[in-house]
Amino acid sequence: MYSLLLPSIFLVASCHALVSTRELVPHAIQLQSRVSPKEATLRRRALNPATVPLADFFLGTDLQWFGNISVGTPPQNVSVVFDTGSSTLEFASTMCGSSCDSQVKFDYTKSSTFVDKKTTSSITFSTGVGVDPVVGSNYRLSLRAAQDTVTVGGLVATKVAINLITSQTKKFSIDPFSGIQGMSAQAQGFFASLINQGLPSLFTLYVTPNAIGGAELMIGGIDKSKFNGTLKYASLPNPGSSTWSLTSPSISVNGKTTSLLRQSRDIIFDSGTSNILFSTDTTEAIYALISPKIKAHAAQPGTYGIACSLIPTLPAVIDLGFVDENGKPFNLTIPSSELSVGPFADSTSTCQTLINAFDGLELVGGSVLKHYYSVWDVGSQRMGFAAV
Numbered sequence: 577m578y579s580l581l582l583p584s585i586f587l588v589a590s591c592h593a594l595v596s597t598r599e600l601v602p603h604a605i606q607l608q609s610r611v612s613p614k615e616a617t618l619r620r621r622a623l624n625p626a627t628v629p630l631a632d633f634f635l636g637t638d639l640q641w642f643g644n645i646s647v648g649t650p651p652q653n654v655s656v657v658f659d660t661g662s663s664t665l666e667f668a669s670t671m672c673g674s675s676c677d678s679q680v681k682f683d684y685t686k687s688s689t690f691v692d693k694k695t696t697s698s699i700t701f702s703t704g705v706g707v708d709p710v711v712g713s714n715y716r717l718s719l720r721a722a723q724d725t726v727t728v729g730g731l732v733a734t735k736v737a738i739n740l741i742t743s744q745t746k747k748f749s750i751d752p753f754s755g756i757q758g759m760s761a762q763a764q765g766f767f768a769s770l771i772n773q774g775l776p777s778l779f780t781l782y783v784t785p786n787a788i789g790g791a792e793l794m795i796g797g798i799d800k801s802k803f804n805g806t807l808k809y810a811s812l813p814n815p816g817s818s819t820w821s822l823t824s825p826s827i828s829v830n831g832k833t834t835s836l837l838r839q840s841r842d843i844i845f846d847s848g849t850s851n852i853l854f855s856t857d858t859t860e861a862i863y864a865l866i867s868p869k870i871k872a873h874a875a876q877p878g879t880y881g882i883a884c885s886l887i888p889t890l891p892a893v894i895d896l897g898f899v900d901e902n903g904k905p906f907n908l909t910i911p912s913s914e915l916s917v918g919p920f921a922d923s924t925s926t927c928q929t930l931i932n933a934f935d936g937l938e939l940v941g942g943s944v945l946k947h948y949y950s951v952w953d954v955g956s957q958r959m960g961f962a963a964v
């Protein structure tokens with residue numbers, strides 16, 4: 577599934593330029609990131625961690641995990657994907673005409689705290705929803721800026737910048753959720769407000785496969801009941817950028833690697849996408865180590881496939897190598913069970929494979945994240961992983 581909700585890199589960069597959030601990170605968070613005694617952190621902490629249950633958008637493959645926030649006064653539930661690949665909050669509203677008819681729409685006329693900021697903008701995503709690759713601007717939202725109260729996991733943030741979707745391209749109509757809550761590596765919106773109120777500046781994701789369920793987002797804390805073993809942390813290579821990425825010195829497939837796969841690359845972690853996007857040469861080097869029968873699927877540029885009947889026999893363990901904070905290597909491992917993302921609509925005996933070629937982006941999403949409990953530590957600009 578290539579359902580990626582990552583806006584183009586340029587967009588992320590421009591959002592970052594528009595909204596400077598660094599000064600919103602309070603001193604208390606700095607204390608915590610310095611391994612200070614727990615008591616000290618607790619004394620400064622005004623808000624306790626909160627949990628948001630997540631539902632899995634599942635179409636034979638796990639596509640996205642989404643949960644409710646509430647917006648306005650009195651609060652209206654708005655379901656959103658918590659998307660580490662974007663920065664802002666946008667959702668369907670009654671300002672949106674028939675293009676949002678398959679989503680629940682936020683009725684701004686019923687909120688006493690709603691403020692219309694009137695400016696309009698648009699976002700084009702380079703990853704979409706579902707299993708179709710993004711072509712041109714087929715994932716595009718038109719937006720109107722506003723402000724309202726946003727509550728997440730019961731924690732209230734007032735005067736949060738929101739964007740009402742005023743129209744959207746057809747590709748969004750399969751979404752069972754109404755919008756996207758950006759959770760980039762620089763806190764913005766409700767999260768910046770909660771950090772200001774004393775919430776520790778990190779969040780965690782437990783995005784499980786459909787058969788397991790119980791997925792959750794925790795803001796401000798780590799839910800130790802969800803994993804055994806220790807978290808391995810790796811520092812972001814570009815602290816201060818909005819992008820959640822880590823440097824990967826090498827990739828191995830079924831225990832083997834090649835000189836191309838041993839080249840260092842920064843890999844983006846996008847909770848809003850199910851698939852993997854790698855440059856064409858990396859994609860083809862990985863597939864060559866799995867099976868020469870994996871071929872580009874011409875009808876959908878960027879996708880690859882193989883006869884579905886061959887999938888069960890193919891070992892396809894992909895180890896993404898990283899280096900932890902202490903200089904020790906560790907792998908994030910994608911098991912063979914992730915190889916197929918399901919049959920192509922136009923060729924049902926051919927199964928689409930998990931990596932799409934997309935030059936200019938190296939990005940992983942749900943197919944990696946659902947095998948780990950993940951910590952997104954904004955305050956310390958690092959990510960942590962523990963196998964589940």
Ligand SMILES: *[C@@H]1O[C@H](CO)[C@@H](O)[C@H](O)[C@H]1NC(C)=O
Pocket residue numbers: 629630631642643644653655
């Ligand atoms: C979100 O809230 C709606 C009602 O507004 C409810 O039906 C749905 O189950 C909730 N979704 C999740 C993931 O909690």
Ligand SMILES: *[C@@H]1O[C@H](CO)[C@@H](O)[C@H](O)[C@H]1NC(C)=O
Pocket residue numbers: 629643644653
């Ligand atoms: C809103 O969503 C929350 C969390 O999913 C749920 O517990 C609650 O029942 C929903 N509220 C309404 C009014 O449906």
Ligand SMILES: *[C@@H]1O[C@H](CO)[C@@H](O)[C@H](O)[C@H]1NC(C)=O
Pocket residue numbers: 801802803804964
């Ligand atoms: C942790 O390990 C214990 C003992 O093996 C097991 O009962 C429990 O289910 C595990 N918890 C998780 C979250 O994997």
Ligand SMILES: *[C@@H]1O[C@H](CO)[C@@H](O)[C@H](O)[C@H]1NC(C)=O
Pocket residue numbers: 828829830831832895897905906907
């Ligand atoms: C990562 O995976 C590769 C390939 O399977 C393996 O050779 C290497 O030892 C692993 N590294 C660690 C730290 O486990």
